[in-house]
Amino acid sequence: QKEVEQNSGPLSVPEGAIASLNCTYSDRGSQSFFWYRQYSGKSPELIMFIYSNGDKEDGRFTAQLNKASQYVSLLIRDSQPSDSATYLCAPGGGSQGNLIFGKGTKLSVKP
Amino acid sequence: DGGITQSPKYLFRKEGQNVTLSCEQNLNHDAMYWYRQDPGQGLRLIYYSQIVNDFQKGDIAEGYSVSREKKESFPLTVTSAQKNPTAFYLCASSDFGTSGSDEQFFGPGTRLTVL
Numbered sequence: 001q002k003e004v005e006q007n008s009g010p011l012s013v014p015e016g017a018i019a020s021l022n023c024t025y026s027d028r029g030s031q032s033f034f035w036y037r038q039y040s041g042k043s044p045e046l047i048m049f050i051y052s053n054g055d056k057e058d059g060r061f062t063a064q065l066n067k068a069s070q071y072v073s074l075l076i077r078d079s080q081p082s083d084s085a086t087y088l089c090a091p092g093g094g095s096q097g098n099l100i101f102g103k104g105t106k107l108s109v110k111p
Numbered sequence: 112d113g114g115i116t117q118s119p120k121y122l123f124r125k126e127g128q129n130v131t132l133s134c135e136q137n138l139n140h141d142a143m144y145w146y147r148q149d150p151g152q153g154l155r156l157i158y159y160s161q162i163v164n165d166f167q168k169g170d171i172a173e174g175y176s177v178s179r180e181k182k183e184s185f186p187l188t189v190t191s192a193q194k195n196p197t198a199f200y201l202c203a204s205s206d207f208g209t210s211g212s213d214e215q216f217f218g219p220g221t222r223l224t225v226l
Contacts, residue, residue, distance in 0.1 A: 043217040043218060043220045044154075044217050046215075046216070092213075
């Protein structure tokens with residue numbers, strides 16, 4: 001059974017701080033990694049994806065991937081109250097192109 | 112205006128009834144997926160389809176059925192055999208390319224409640 005582990009949180013950070021969200025995965029064959037943000041009662045929306053080891057930056061978001069350690073993370077700089085949501089990690093590892101979702105980390109940014 | 116639509120937004124079912132959830136996409140994506148989400152839980156895959164007239168069971172297919180007669184449409188039927196159907200149902204689609212895994216785009220979801 002392929003597994004994706006995330007700290008469920010809640011992770012609470014003050015406004016303006018850096019939020020660090022972590023994810024480990026079991027399938028060494030995973031080649032693509034996606035981060036989704038889900039507001040309460042809403043559907044997930046894609047915010048970042050990464051395919052190669054190292055860092056990928058997009059605005060206030062940075063995704064970090066270490067395939068040897070089977071670890072992917074998401075950093076949110078200058079956190080805003082509007083970033084308060086659940087963040088889902090999803091490695092692509094299904095044999096038919098499926099994404100395998102973690103349970104998500106709930107982030108709360110306090111003003 | 113491309114996207115994925117799901118209907119209805121809210122659905123109430125009496126015990127013993129079958130209900131069908133609609134999912135339509137105009138993104139010209141080959142692959143479509145159905146997920147179930149329970150409170151505080153992640154997404155669990157029910158069924159997926161990569162091509163018209165073909166679909167595969169996911170991790171929790173029991174009590175559900177699907178069809179894929181058109182590329183744009185992937186309806187999900189929750190049958191009376193599904194004993195605990197109250198959940199948030201999400202439909203997604205992706206352009207299943209040669210890389211194997213491409214980002215999935217989600218519809219707004221259908222919240223099903225059993226009365």
